Amino acid sequence: NLTLLSVGEGITGYRDDSLETVKRNEVQYGLPLRIVSYKELYGWTMDEIVREVGRKNNCTFCGVFRRQALDRGAALEKVDRIVTGHNADDIAETVVMNILRGDVARLQRCTAVTTSGGETIPRSKPFKYTYEKEIVMYAYFKKLDYFSTECIYSPNAYRGHARAFLKDLESIRSTSIIDIIHSGDSLAFRKNVKFPTLGTCSQCGYISSQTLCKACVLLQGLNKGLPRLAVGKTNTSK
Amino acid sequence: SDLLWSRVNKTSLKLAERSISVEFSGGAELLFGNVKKHRIRLPARETAWNLGSLLIWLRDNLLRERPELFVQGETVRPGILVLINDTDWELLGQTQYELADEDTIVFISTLHGG
Numbered sequence: 001n002l003t004l005l006s007v008g009e010g011i012t013g014y015r016d017d018s019l020e021t022v023k024r025n026e027v028q029y030g031l032p033l034r035i036v037s038y039k040e041l042y043g044w045t046m047d048e049i050v051r052e053v054g055r056k057n058n059c060t061f062c063g064v065f066r067r068q069a070l071d072r073g074a075a076l077e078k079v080d081r082i083v084t085g086h087n088a089d090d091i092a093e094t095v096v097m098n099i100l101r102g103d104v105a106r107l108q109r110c111t112a113v114t115t116s117g118g119e120t121i122p123r124s125k126p127f128k129y130t131y132e133k134e135i136v137m138y139a140y141f142k143k144l145d146y147f148s149t150e151c152i153y154s155p156n157a158y159r160g161h162a163r164a165f166l167k168d169l170e171s172i173r174s175t176s177i178i179d180i181i182h183s184g185d186s187l188a189f190r191k192n193v194k195f196p197t198l199g200t201c202s203q204c205g206y207i208s209s210q211t212l213c214k215a216c217v218l219l220q221g222l223n224k225g226l227p228r229l230a231v232g233k234t235n236t237s238k
Numbered sequence: 239s240d241l242l243w244s245r246v247n248k249t250s251l252k253l254a255e256r257s258i259s260v261e262f263s264g265g266a267e268l269l270f271g272n273v274k275k276h277r278i279r280l281p282a283r284e285t286a287w288n289l290g291s292l293l294i295w296l297r298d299n300l301l302r303e304r305p306e307l308f309v310q311g312e313t314v315r316p317g318i319l320v321l322i323n324d325t326d327w328e329l330l331g332q333t334q335y336e337l338a339d340e341d342t343i344v345f346i347s348t349l350h351g352g
Binding site: 141149150163 | 263264265315316317319321324326344346347348349
């Protein structure tokens with residue numbers, strides 16, 4: 001049994017249009033649709049957050065909030081598994097980003113097809129080995145209704161640089177994307193490397209490696225008028 | 239065949255103009271005045287029109303902004319898919335493909351965030 005789950009971040013000119021597309025998908029595929037919004041979950045839309053925080057590090061807020069929003073929406077739907085559309089390009093970009101940031105904890109997890117942790121609903125990425133090109137071509141030939149406009153806050157995103165780098169690499173060596181995923185899969189860590197242990201957030205109960213989960217810390221900052229709290233380089237995990 | 243040979247000698251060395259359709263999607267249309275479908279007539283010239291020369295022509299005549307988002311060097315920016323009559327251009331020689339009348343070229347960008 002499949003259900004569509006969509007997250008409304010509250011981004012004018014982007015998410016409002018893509019939610020219209022998902023509503024059409026609901027009809028086209030005959031699948032039930034649930035939409036959860038940042039506004040109802042956190043009290044803030046992304047537009048409001050960007051007004052507070054400025055144009056940098058927006059994806060930090062959005063990514064953290066969306067992850068939790070998906071888990072909360074899935075729990076409301078009482079599903080057994082969450083399936084996301086991450087493709088080979090996405091995963092290779094993530095490996096590159098995590099290497100550039102030295103994020104060892106994420107490097108260990110980011111190529112896994114299925115991830116689970118504690119009480120959260122397991123997630124799978126069935127398109128791990130499917131190139132974005134294949135997906136776009138498939139959608140084109142099947143005339144699938146999909147949304148492809150860029151998020152208005154993404155031009156400044158770090159991932160864009162990783163993507164451009166990856167596509168340039170691919171033009172020199174066509175197996176780059178699959179090779180990088182393979183490298184991510186094969187990464188092994190020395191025994192003396194410390195990894196964070198997973199617990200729960202003391203405030204909201206969500207899975208977290210710190211006392212307070214990232215979403216709660218970010219929200220605290222927003223609500224106190226300290227929008228830079230827990231954002232950017234100076235706040236790597238302690 | 240003598241008649242044919244004299245005809246060939248008399249015709250101009252210029253190759254025929256080309257009438258083609260060009261489509262943009264996946265966000266690429268934003269660089270071209272947000273218009274997805276274009277009918278284009280390429281003028282006659284001495285060397286055949288190929289995809290490479292079409293790219294230059296598009297950049298110089300149809301592109302409204304930010305050429306670096308469409309063209310990189312002699313080819314499209316990596317991440318933009320090209321279809322020639324619904325076939326992946328990688329199977330048809332990419333920029334070396336010579337245009338024929340009524341060809342449809344589609345550019346689909348995959349370089350959007352979010």
